[in-house]
Amino acid sequence: MTAVRIDKPDDLNVVIGQAHFIKSVEDLHEALVGVGPHLRFGLAFCEASGPCLVRHSGNDEDLVELATRNAVAVGAGHSFIVFLREGYPVNVLNAVKNVPEVCGIFCATANPVDVLIAETELGRGIIGVVDGSAPLGVENADDQAARKQLLRQIGYKL
8 A cells, every 4th residue: 555645736626536437537627617717726547447547637727737747556446546727526526526537536635635546456445545634623603604605705695
């Protein structure tokens, strides 16, 4: 087992998942474009049969390059990586999960991420992720009030 740190700027969100078919690249692209006109993204998919290429797409060349570079580093068959700018995972997760080829999502976050990889004679697979830091305590009443205020301030709750 090894860990691969996802290389990304702190201000970007990343979605890491597993899909099962070369068609996933185009379907994920279409799903993300359908979320909204301001969303900028780059995605990469590690093909697990045939030529076993890292397939890529997106509407932001820098994010496409970043997704491709990270997918090569992870190197796990049928995994995909999506980087987001001007949008958040909460905006895209339902669209991504509704792509028929998507088997599951490992994480959707702006936190630092380590992808845990298992390797056998067949290749590499993602067995999980470490998403951010461990808890430092349990929220108190002031923390709860601050959480609720933040959600309303950024428009996710009324």
